[in-house]
Amino acid sequence: MILYFTGTGNCLYVARELAAEGERVLSIPQELRREGELAYADDTIGIVYPIYGHMMPDMVKTFLERATLDTPYLYFVCTYGNRHANAVELCLEDARAAGLNPAYVTTLLMVDNWLPNFDMDEQRARIPEKKIGENLERIRAAVSTRRRWIEPVTDEDRAAHEQFMSRGLCFEPAALGGFLTVDSEKCTGCGACAKVCPAGCIALEGGKAVRNAQAGFGCNACLACMHACPAHAITCAAGDKNPAARFRNEHVTLAELQEANSGR
Ligand SMILES: Cc1cc2nc3c(=O)[nH]c(=O)nc-3n(C[C@H](O)[C@H](O)[C@H](O)COP(=O)(O)O)c2cc1C
Ligand code: SF4
Ligand code: SF4
Incomplete structure (x- = not known):
């Protein structure tokens, strides 16, 4: 079973690509809106999410806190577009705080959808150099053999996150009226x-x-x-690098994204 959170489709695409035949692929926002207990059991459970300021999105954190995940092999794939810093360590902290013990955690470079800093036309042109297919293959091979591995984090990665946090940038939660x-x-x-x-x-x-x-x-x-x-x-x-350019993962339709995120 794979559970994902997505804004522009990268993580939905990754979740679908990593799923074995017949494996369930579930939207975390939809699961959070479901009535009843959030209990999941499977041979493997994967969580795929985009990093935000190197961190886990709030809804993913909330989901991990509320859900019961019963599996011998829990893995995380953190997608990012430019700099992952110590995202793996931050993921482990959140997972462990929720009582979980991931067997495998990795990052995956995709298009960066952060509009204030990135031009989506430039990002799209850089897709080939991001080697998404090759990296997906690496992750698929690891997960299918139940590889136990946590991607290493360096002091430089930690310093990058500290530097980011010291800038005091935070995503104000008031959508459509604030941020x-x-x-x-x-x-x-x-x-x-x-x-x-x-x-x-x-x-x-x-x-x-x-x-x-x-x-x-x-x-x-x-x-x-x-x-x-x-x-x-x-x-x-926070700005808009190229107001004319917008992004959605090229393998995901708008209808699929809407169905994934709101069910309508
Ligand atoms: C609020 C926000 C913060 C982000 N922060 C980072 C970051 O710190 N480092 C990075 O490399 N990418 C960052 N990104 C880019 C996304 O992690 C990346 O594009 C991801 O693959 C998007 O996945 P999605 O299409 O499933 O939403 C950020 C994007 C958003 C919207
Ligand atoms: S309002 Fe916030 S959570 Fe909703 S789509 Fe926009 S940025 Fe995402
Ligand atoms: S997506 Fe449609 S409803 Fe939403 S702000 Fe744009 S034009 Fe308005």
Whole structure:
């Protein structure tokens, strides 16, 4: 069984690629919204998520805290786009705090979807050099042979995270009103952002996207809404390197992403 969290499809793609025939691939946001106990048992359980500031997204952390994972082989794949720093160590800390003992933890370089710093056209052009297929093959081989291995973390990796944290950058959880804002002039009310949001943070009111006051979870800063908006009506307080360029993993359709994140 593989459980994933995704904003722009990289992790959904990775989860699907790593799944053996017939293996279940489940969306963490959808599981969190399910009624009843979050109990999972399987020969192997994989967790795939994108790193945010080298860390685990809040919904993944919440899921690990609430869920019971019964497996002899638990593994994590942390996707990233530019610098993983000590993401593996931070993953282990969160997993252990939730009472889990991962057998295998690795990072995987993908397109970086952080719009404030990266131009998506440039990122797309760099896909071949990221060697995603080869790295996926390495992970698939490791997992299928139940390899026990934690990717090493260096002092330089730790220093990179410390330096990042010292800048005091934090993703303000108030989506569409703080960290993210909708230009109501540009918004056509298509609803793509609301359907793609894993946390249910966006509602439509009077034909415009607004903050959903009833959201069950805070904004995870995944930027799915910003990438999916066809009118480019959503802006981010942290900036936008190329406002004309947006990203979705090339193997994932918008409908699949919406189904994964909101079930609609
Ligand atoms: C809020 C946020 C923070 C991010 N922080 C990092 C980071 O610290 N290092 C990095 O290399 N990539 C970072 N990224 C890029 C994503 O981890 C990467 O693009 C990931 O593969 C996206 O997966 P998804 O398509 O499944 O959402 C960040 C992206 C977002 C939205
Ligand atoms: S509001 Fe946007 S950035 Fe925040 S969780 Fe929803 S889709 Fe992601
Ligand atoms: S995706 Fe963009 S245009 Fe569509 S409802 Fe959301 S903000 Fe408005």
